[in-house]
Amino acid sequence: MESGNGGGGGGKEGDLSGEMEVDAYRRLFPLRFYERHLLESVRPDARPLAHARDTSLALGAVASADGSALAKIGCTTMLAGIKLEVMTPSTDSPDEGCIAIEFYMPPICSPIVRPGRPAEVAPVIAKQLSDVILSSGMINLKELSLISGKAAWMAYLDIYCLDADGALFDAALLSAVAAFSHLHLPHVSVNDDGRVVTMSEEQVEGKPAKEPVNQERRKLTLNSIPFSLTCILYKKYILVDPTAEEESIMESLVTVVLDTSGRLVSLYKPGGTVLAYTSTIQDCVALARQRVKELRKILNEALVNMEVD
Amino acid sequence: MMEVDRDDGRSPNQLRPLACSRNLLNRAHGSARWSQGNTIVLAAVYGPKAGTRKNENPEKASIEAIWKPKTGQIGKPEREYEMILKRTLQSICVLTIHPNTITSVILQVINDDGSLLPCAINAACAALLDAGIPLKHLAVAVCCGLTESGSVILDPTKLEEQKMQGFSYLVFPNSAHTVLLKGPSQMDSEPMEHGVITSVTHGVMPAILLANMANIYVDDYLHSLERGRSASAKISAFIRRSLQSQVPDDPSKVK
Numbered sequence: 001m002e003s004g005n006g007g008g009g010g011g012k013e014g015d016l017s018g019e020m021e022v023d024a025y026r027r028l029f030p031l032r033f034y035e036r037h038l039l040e041s042v043r044p045d046a047r048p049l050a051h052a053r054d055t056s057l058a059l060g061a062v063a064s065a066d067g068s069a070l071a072k073i074g075c076t077t078m079l080a081g082i083k084l085e086v087m088t089p090s091t092d093s094p095d096e097g098c099i100a101i102e103f104y105m106p107p108i109c110s111p112i113v114r115p116g117r118p119a120e121v122a123p124v125i126a127k128q129l130s131d132v133i134l135s136s137g138m139i140n141l142k143e144l145s146l147i148s149g150k151a152a153w154m155a156y157l158d159i160y161c162l163d164a165d166g167a168l169f170d171a172a173l174l175s176a177v178a179a180f181s182h183l184h185l186p187h188v189s190v191n192d193d194g195r196v197v198t199m200s201e202e203q204v205e206g207k208p209a210k211e212p213v214n215q216e217r218r219k220l221t222l223n224s225i226p227f228s229l230t231c232i233l234y235k236k237y238i239l240v241d242p243t244a245e246e247e248s249i250m251e252s253l254v255t256v257v258l259d260t261s262g263r264l265v266s267l268y269k270p271g272g273t274v275l276a277y278t279s280t281i282q283d284c285v286a287l288a289r290q291r292v293k294e295l296r297k298i299l300n301e302a303l304v305n306m307e308v309d
Numbered sequence: 310m311m312e313v314d315r316d317d318g319r320s321p322n323q324l325r326p327l328a329c330s331r332n333l334l335n336r337a338h339g340s341a342r343w344s345q346g347n348t349i350v351l352a353a354v355y356g357p358k359a360g361t362r363k364n365e366n367p368e369k370a371s372i373e374a375i376w377k378p379k380t381g382q383i384g385k386p387e388r389e390y391e392m393i394l395k396r397t398l399q400s401i402c403v404l405t406i407h408p409n410t411i412t413s414v415i416l417q418v419i420n421d422d423g424s425l426l427p428c429a430i431n432a433a434c435a436a437l438l439d440a441g442i443p444l445k446h447l448a449v450a451v452c453c454g455l456t457e458s459g460s461v462i463l464d465p466t467k468l469e470e471q472k473m474q475g476f477s478y479l480v481f482p483n484s485a486h487t488v489l490l491k492g493p494s495q496m497d498s499e500p501m502e503h504g505v506i507t508s509v510t511h512g513v514m515p516a517i518l519l520a521n522m523a524n525i526y527v528d529d530y531l532h533s534l535e536r537g538r539s540a541s542a543k544i545s546a547f548i549r550r551s552l553q554s555q556v557p558d559d560p561s562k563v564k
Contacts, residue, residue: 135475
């Protein structure tokens with residue numbers, strides 16, 4: 001479809017398109033370039049409007065982390081790692097652990113991010129992620145408790161954006177969810193001073209001097225997993241899973257987060273010139289439902305592959 | 310629908326008393342103070358000033374939103390507020406009139422008693438209007454809360470917000486009388502003021518959530534959308550009244 005601009009036009013834009021190279025036309029008249037594609041219900045990367053890009057997941061990408069995952073949606077790449085630390089729970093919730101989520105956009109990820117000054121969207125995505133992960137109830141914080149009132153896990157989830165090519169939140173959430181499903185809780189024991197310490201694998205394998213506190217439970221049960229889909233609204237079209245180029249040209253974005261039991265966790269539309277009517281919202285939710293099924297399958301396959309290895 | 314008892318005796322659909330006064334600050338090009346009950350935000354607008362920030366399109370006017378909390382430094386939630394404000398205001402301003410300029414909107418929180426972001430958006434709108442920045446239409450923001458029993462209440466106070474299982478901030482256009490031609494994005498079936506400019510939903514504090522594993526369902530969302538729309542009509546009527554009393558006789562004004 002890259003050559004879709006040939007043929008001398010007859011369109012209303014008076015028509016340079018027949019005489020100009022496709023790449024030049026794309027840069028000079030990005031919106032018209034896209035409109036011509038949309039009329040044919042296709043996008044410059046040959047996707048239909050309602051198709052997301054190829055998505056892949058690799059669990060355990062960071063060997064030193066307690067749980068990690070690398071998620072790719074098209075070119076957008078996110079690396080998520082979870083580090084666990086033992087902490088004293090707060091008195092308000094003595095039998096609950098804690099999750100701290102941070103999202104980084106280093107200069108490597110996009111030409112827009114310059115060294116020294118953090119990207120504007122990074123704290124916003126971090127906030128959205130922690131809202132979604134905590135409010136979806138995916139993780140029962142009680143499972144992060146070790147000894148009620150004494151010790152609990154503090155999970156630091158760090159997500160690095162390695163390549164920012166649109167739909168950042170979707171990829172970040174996918175990598176976060178995958179990292180949590182990969183997370184392995186290490187054994188801990190109480191030492192002679194009464195402090196909780198983590199035990200290495202060898203200590204557990206060999207004859208442990210101290211019985212581990214958490215013998216049985218090593219994995220978190222993820223209740224209903226949230227997945228998200230970002231759509232662009234442009235005129236009457238809905239473009240699913242936009243690239244960075246599409247996001248910069250058409251600015252009305254809607255992010256729908258649904259969990260695996262079909263509940264709406266979040267519907268996020270920060271402004272934009274196109275208004276979302278009830279029917280549009282319903283369409284976006286329906287598209288997100290479809291996408292949740294795909295992503296769920298991808299996550300399950302990644303988990304199965306890991307067990308085989 | 311179940312009736313909910315609200316601490317301040319309001320009905321579920323009832324908003325707190327609104328008040329808006331404009332042109333309070335001498336140096337600012339436009340300013341407004343908007344209050345919904347005890348939630349009060351002061352907004353100031355400076356601009357359009359020459360120049361564009363990095364990564365902004367110089368062919369269009371750009372808007373920056375600066376959030377000043379009541380106390381302390383700004384953190385992640387405030388950064389999110391800034392971004393939502395910026396994108397929301399961008400969508401109501403006519404950006405092509407003053408290309409390569411920047412308009413700063415500064416929001417000072419005076420008191421937070423719930424529904425803070427909607428209050429700030431309403432304040433920012435009134436301030437933009439006061440500054441004479443060209444707007445396509447106004448934005449009307451409202452907060453819809455979903456109580457634990459599953460009913461929708463409007464304009465919750467801070468106390469109510471803490472008890473809710475989820476809430477959504479909704480921003481609608483008010484556009485009963487627009488001078489612009491209807492855009493191509495106009496749906497035939499629904500009037501323009503039914504379109505959502507901005508929607509931000511929040512689940513709850515994790516502790517409450519884990520207790521009942523409840524969340525916002527799609528239908529609940531659409532239901533709160535419905536209620537939000539009817540509230541936005543009230544707010545937009547209030548804005549119109551408040552403007553008519555403050556603008557001296559203007560023959561071009563649409564009644």
